[in-house]
Amino acid sequence: MTKTTSSIHFKAKLQRPAEPANATWTFLILPKAASGKLPTRSMTTIDGSLDGASFQATLEPDGKGSHWLKVDKKLREAAGAKAGDEVELEIRPVDEEPEPKVPDDLRKALADAPPEARATWKDITAVARRDWIHWITSGKKAETRVRRIDVACDKLANGQRRACCFDRSGMYSNSLAPPEAAD
Template identity: 70%
Template structure:
């Protein structure tokens, strides 16, 4: 059985994020041995089950060489799980990464820049997801606006990857699991 086809089975504790206050979602951090079986240290989409209930989600890098999973209220309720429970998961990386949702402001900027739009349409879903993450990871509106303009310029000039983007979060600490409520 290939590495991509193998199911990865593990247990993990459901945690509540400390921020934002009152969040309706929960998260879990994959055990290092489960994460090591994934094909990449960066974002990866998986099909899986949470206590036997199916889901598809994109795992995020935790900045420590592992991954974390955001669980919506609907996912938890389907499995009958609450924060503090230890849940059983079985995951398998998807054969083909799904197309990311393009934010409206980026979609508008791409529409206004034909050369950038042409380059964008030739990118893989993973590369488009990286651009989107780089743009949306800015904390301030001005940063996001500047990154959209820069992205359009870089794409129009032929660039295929966002500059200096650490997909694992290990080096730049730009990606990481939320802090749990203590």
């Protein structure tokens, strides 16, 4: 499929996640044809509108060659939509990926890390920083996160710019996938 940076138009059904049962957010899965027009199979930030309500968000890969979007309560209400509705979207990849929010524990570890780690962190792209953050935060256990922060600081100090063996498309691991729908 041809990749584009022009607007992509499509319709999708808003779904409520099965867990947590009291979730105030919804989500939608992009049709494969719409997702195929994006520049990458991995996380990508977009500007868009959902039933006329403007937003910026990062699409997540669904592990099946497409993407999914978490729609928070504020955006859903601005669009006048609810779970179960088919909504109309217009999206466009951003020209430059925004800086990711660095978790406090990683920020502290980087501050305490050797200067080489901080220099590499500062020199890598926002996408590479987002990949490191995702790799660190995707661990299921607290001790895994602590260990990954230590490994990341060590690898960054040695000049490694990318999180090794990170499947950015979600197609070869279960680390990236949409939630299960409640309905």
